[in-house]
Amino acid sequence: MLPRLLSGAEESDCVLLVTQPAVSPADILNLFLKSCPALSVLVKTGPNQTSDAQFSKVIDLTDSLGWNSGIPLKFPECVLNEVENGKQVIVIDSVTDLLLFQKPTAVANLIRKLTQKASNKAKLIGILHQGCLDDNIVKDIENLANTTVVLEKIDEKEAYPKLCKISHRKLGGKLVTSKEVIKFDTVGNIKIETFQENKAKSKYNDEEDADEAIDKLTTFNIGTSKNKEKEAKEKLVLPFYTDEQKQSVAAAGEVKIQGENPGKIYYEPDSGDDWDDDDPDDDLDF
Numbered sequence: 001m002l003p004r005l006l007s008g009a010e011e012s013d014c015v016l017l018v019t020q021p022a023v024s025p026a027d028i029l030n031l032f033l034k035s036c037p038a039l040s041v042l043v044k045t046g047p048n049q050t051s052d053a054q055f056s057k058v059i060d061l062t063d064s065l066g067w068n069s070g071i072p073l074k075f076p077e078c079v080l081n082e083v084e085n086g087k088q089v090i091v092i093d094s095v096t097d098l099l100l101f102q103k104p105t106a107v108a109n110l111i112r113k114l115t116q117k118a119s120n121k122a123k124l125i126g127i128l129h130q131g132c133l134d135d136n137i138v139k140d141i142e143n144l145a146n147t148t149v150v151l152e153k154i155d156e157k158e159a160y161p162k163l164c165k166i167s168h169r170k171l172g173g174k175l176v177t178s179k180e181v182i183k184f185d186t187v188g189n190i191k192i193e194t195f196q197e198n199k200a201k202s203k204y205n206d207e208e209d210a211d212e213a214i215d216k217l218t219t220f221n222i223g224t225s226k227n228k229e230k231e232a233k234e235k236l237v238l239p240f241y242t243d244e245q246k247q248s249v250a251a252a253g254e255v256k257i258q259g260e261n262p263g264k265i266y267y268e269p270d271s272g273d274d275w276d277d278d279d280p281d282d283d284l285d286f
Helices: 002-007 026-035 095-101 104-117 135-144 197-217 226-235 243-252
Strands: 014-019 040-044 057-060 089-092 123-129 147-153 162-169 175-184 190-194
Touching: 002 026, 002 162, 014 026, 014 135, 026 089, 026 123, 089 104, 095 104, 095 123, 095 135, 104 123, 104 135, 123 135
Parallel strands: 014 123, 014 147, 040 057, 040 089, 089 123
Antiparallel strands: 147 162, 162 175, 175 190
């Protein structure tokens, strides 16, 4: 599905890239920009989100509330007035920032009107970062897009390969879903393959088997935590305890020795001790 979207075989006037904090959408965004018309517009919501060099026009919304200039921008007119109708690609580098600082209805209105300004062959591409928005708001924004691409890591320790979960609504209303993997080939070019779940599961199973083998080779458990140690200590019953003591351990969590007298202190005096009944301080003048 992703190659068809990039080549234009599947038309989509609004694409939403949904990412997680540790997953960068830059590679997917660059693929879409290469396949789109030369004229591209960036709606910049924050610093260091997306490079400005690859865009023909940049609409700066980094100070939309007027914290630095003292004059807040009128949203969404500040964007709509700068975008012309025609064959172009419009990129919103962070829909999340807009939702955090503007009303969700105003953001939805902006997306709808920008989609109308773009032609059939062009696209509106928005990047939505999960984790700091309400799930209902995220679903509502996803419903505005014809195509939703959810980016996830296959391996938490590595940036690639990357999993793309694609939901595409065709012109007739039919919803098509697919899972594809993005990775680099030996030359360094991005390669797109169909996701095979069995291979991913076998990889994780191999890693789990390797961890179990390492645990068997060690004389102690590497994965032991303080809670596990405390739990094991509370359940421990020493082998020289009697059956009654073992029962008391299971019932109350402590050892009770039946019939034993409380502890006493025995002292044997030596030659220097004075054991008469006289007051040792009677020679003092008080």
